Amino acid sequence: xxxxxxxxxxKLQTAFTTLLKAESAQRGYIITSDKDxxxxxxxxxxxLPLMAxxxxxxxxxxxxxxxxxxxxxxxxxxxxxxxxxxxxxxxxVTTITLDSLFTRGTxxxxxxxxxxxxxxxxxxxxxxxxxxxxxxxxxRAASFVLxxxxxxxxxxxxxxxxxxxxxxxxxxxxxxxxxxxxxxDKRTGELRSANEKLNVQNDLLERxxxxxxxxxxxxxxxxxxxxxxxxxxTNKIIRADEDHLTEDGKNNLRKVSDSIQRxxxxxxxxxxxxxxxxxxxxxxTDLAQIAADALNNLSEKVQEKNARIDIDELxxxxxxxEQMEQLFTNLISNxxxxxxxxxxxxxxxxxxxxxxxxGDNCWKIIFSxxxxxxxxxxxxxxxxxxxxxxxxxxxxxTGIGLAICRKIVENHHGHITAKSVPGQGSIFTIMLxxxxx
Amino acid sequence: xxxxxxxxxxxxxxxxxxxLLEALTEIWPxxxxxxxxxGAEALEYIEKNPPPPSLIFLDxxxxxxxxxEFLSKFKKNSDYHQSxxxxxxxxxxxHDKAKTKELGANHYLTKVADLGTLKKKIRQAVENVF
Numbered sequence: 001x002x003x004x005x006x007x008x009x010x011k012l013q014t015a016f017t018t019l020l021k022a023e024s025a026q027r028g029y030i031i032t033s034d035k036d037x038x039x040x041x042x043x044x045x046x047x048l049p050l051m052a053x054x055x056x057x058x059x060x061x062x063x064x065x066x067x068x069x070x071x072x073x074x075x076x077x078x079x080x081x082x083x084x085x086x087x088x089x090x091x092x093v094t095t096i097t098l099d100s101l102f103t104r105g106t107x108x109x110x111x112x113x114x115x116x117x118x119x120x121x122x123x124x125x126x127x128x129x130x131x132x133x134x135x136x137x138x139x140r141a142a143s144f145v146l147x148x149x150x151x152x153x154x155x156x157x158x159x160x161x162x163x164x165x166x167x168x169x170x171x172x173x174x175x176x177x178x179x180x181x182x183x184x185d186k187r188t189g190e191l192r193s194a195n196e197k198l199n200v201q202n203d204l205l206e207r208x209x210x211x212x213x214x215x216x217x218x219x220x221x222x223x224x225x226x227x228x229x230x231x232x233x234t235n236k237i238i239r240a241d242e243d244h245l246t247e248d249g250k251n252n253l254r255k256v257s258d259s260i261q262r263x264x265x266x267x268x269x270x271x272x273x274x275x276x277x278x279x280x281x282x283x284x285t286d287l288a289q290i291a292a293d294a295l296n297n298l299s300e301k302v303q304e305k306n307a308r309i310d311i312d313e314l315x316x317x318x319x320x321x322e323q324m325e326q327l328f329t330n331l332i333s334n335x336x337x338x339x340x341x342x343x344x345x346x347x348x349x350x351x352x353x354x355x356x357x358x359g360d361n362c363w364k365i366i367f368s369x370x371x372x373x374x375x376x377x378x379x380x381x382x383x384x385x386x387x388x389x390x391x392x393x394x395x396x397x398t399g400i401g402l403a404i405c406r407k408i409v410e411n412h413h414g415h416i417t418a419k420s421v422p423g424q425g426s427i428f429t430i431m432l433x434x435x436x437x
Numbered sequence: 438x439x440x441x442x443x444x445x446x447x448x449x450x451x452x453x454x455x456x457l458l459e460a461l462t463e464i465w466p467x468x469x470x471x472x473x474x475x476g477a478e479a480l481e482y483i484e485k486n487p488p489p490p491s492l493i494f495l496d497x498x499x500x501x502x503x504x505x506e507f508l509s510k511f512k513k514n515s516d517y518h519q520s521x522x523x524x525x526x527x528x529x530x531x532h533d534k535a536k537t538k539e540l541g542a543n544h545y546l547t548k549v550a551d552l553g554t555l556k557k558k559i560r561q562a563v564e565n566v567f
Contacts, residue, residue: 221527221530225527228527228550229452229550231551232456232550239552275531280531
């Protein structure tokens, strides 16, 4: 998405630079009557519609920007027509009229600059909106990109101001037009180098993200090893030597045991979270089988809670089976955890076929329960890592389960949402494409 | 039910060797248990002491010859096809699971800390063999 924003802005900026070239060539021609400059004007004028058209293809999925682009193109056309008009009427006008003609033209150029700034802002807004949903380090990445986008915008803006000032000077003193040309080239070069810097920063951020992920993966793996040893020897003391301990000693040992379990859960969750990003194999996956496997993983809990689980017909989709199993296990386990006291849990899993806008088949999978639910104020927050809607002492957990669910679903190019009425239950809805990858 | 006559543990971690031995002795008190610290030692032992072990517990991350290298060398010898191999590792990475299966391992067991759970998992892994 960063690439997209960057590309749209770059193309708009290039089109604008071309318009400035056309303007300066036109003015130069009026002042010097040099045919070469007229040809340069015609060349730039002919290039411009193609440049504008190449932006169109990038905006297809954004109606607001398509509308903005239509306005931009109308302004471009108006400006070009005006430039041509001035050339046509030039033999018959006085200096005063010429000045007013120029002023009118400059006004259109100003509107174009404002329109492009508006479109760039819209792209930035879109970018920051999408990025704000991501994790903190990704947010940091977005602001880098944003900063650099604004930087390049400022470069363009200053280039424009300088060009405007310099072209006025030129008009007044009738000096050499090649100075103006070289200014345009220089500014274009500066713009290009600013964009190159932006690209380098993007690559760097992508690499840093990958490094961070593999660090989490390795760290969580290596933490498991000594923790397992602590657990082995704590278990040994409990098994063999518990009789020799005082009541206090036994109590403390139980606390050690509990903490080991909590830390194990935490490491396992962080490990799973980091693992989702690793490349995994997509294959035809029968979600009915996945649901059965997930229930098998949770069989003890289902029995303990005396839960009823109704599973409707489920589709076969292209997915990573391990991740689907984890998704189903996490969601069912969530429903088994947040239950109402004195009420047997009832969990339903249903599916509905949907058609996406692009014609691909999609599946809506709905998980509903009769648990304690949550305040809908937190319906976004519950999917963020380490965020919880209920206190840890009341309902123990790591705060990673639903974050994993969201990451898995997004990994499969789907999305997950939650609805709830406190005291009545929760509904988690997942949309997944049938044939992703 | 047939008993595994000879069991080989290949693991560079002495505490894990000890813990696994404890479980195995409780399951099959009569079996002959041998421990080796890496794949190279294990291959040398198997070659010099026929018949090959009926059951091998194999760690993956070991010095010199690791679990993957041991597997691919061991499986090349057709005399050893009767040996049942259980991967015994800390890693629960799907890639490791898939790769060892491809190399011919019979089961994949992630290391646990509870003796009862370990015994249960071993029994499940070999329930149709021993």
